[in-house]
Amino acid sequence: MDPKQLAPEIRRELSTLDRATADIVARHLVAAGKLIDEDPPAALRHARAARARSGRIAAVREAVGIAAYRCGDWAQALAELRAARRLGSTSALLPLIADCERGLGRPERAIELARGAHAARLSGDEADELRIVAAGARADLGQLEQALTILSMPQLDPARTGTTAARLFYAYAETLLALGRCDEALQWFLRAAAADVEGVTDAEDRVSEFG
Template sequence: MALARELLEAPELPEDIDFADLDEEARRDLRTLPRGLAETVGKHLVAAGGLIDTDPEAALVHARYAKTKASRVPIVREALGLVSYHAGHWAEALSELRAVRRMTRTDQHVAVIADAERALGRPERALDLAKEVAGRPLPREVEVELRIVAAGARRDLGQLDAAVVSLQGDDLDPAKRDPWSARLFYAYADNLAVAGRREEAVRWFLAAAEADTDEQTDAGERAEELANPKPADEPVEGQDDSSDEQA
């Protein structure tokens, strides 16, 4: 009951929210609604987008409210699914993005759906989804992201060599500078590290760092840690060793 009341009450919108800030495609999708309702829903979607990085739970309140007003509009369900995913509400993200997939008959968010399955402890389902869409014409960035998720699922299952091999391909080239290159190089390096192939992992973390012009990963730090590991018996800074000595 408390949740129902919360969803019926409109969360307060920031003063600078403007319907025009919503991207054109989203505004077009909202045209199926009466104009006033479309603007209300659109403003809450703008608020959710603006809060997703700083306060994902607050973003979630706006996205959930938008759904109560326009649950049959795919862009609204998509927004809720992506905000839920970002906030770590895996089951809700999965439910919403599956609904979007049914409504639009597209695989635009298949990698996010697979990753939500993995986050819920179901790596086999993530791999089944990857197999299901294999051969379909996916956008390149979605195809690469799905490969990264599938590699992670294989790693969850202890298939370390398979995880490494599954990321290999023409786009795994340190000279590449595609929008997804840094993430792909990083994922490859991470799986190499877990597989115990440290020297290769260092090289690929360095490649990821060079490709990561926006500095969105810690690839450089990971390379440094692997290249210069601390001795196993080196005391942690601030730790008192006296407790291990015999009185």
């Protein structure tokens, strides 16, 4: 693992450590980043190893939080992501934090976070991700019409492509399906599949379920 593969801003954070420790931590972070998609538990082990040597670095706590999130360990993910924010992380962690609240069975808390002042400062994909979480929280509470309203916004443009657009269209399709609006749901699953250039959803499989 080459420490130079880390983003420059993370390397700057690690510069507060002695050189040998910074090198070890950097290698663990690089390994965690490489493994996060294919083997989240292994990524979490590397992130924890980095934390054991540098628990006061925001990027390290963020790495642990994201890996824990990918493993479905909502409590640990929430604690680590909150710690990263306290330590000065500038990443848009609010959507993940809100989704952890959902994972812990607290959809009302996720909705509250989505309405807060920090949420109002988000834009672009980050704001869309938080809307997806907030809509999911409404759906958790059985409030499907409210969920659909959250997702019905100018950003719901069929011409969009990319990961966030695909996830947005997919969530909209799922909500329509839950409301019994099957024909509309199929159209949005098709749009999600077309937008999903990186294969982050199973939209194509969902389309096939409609026969």
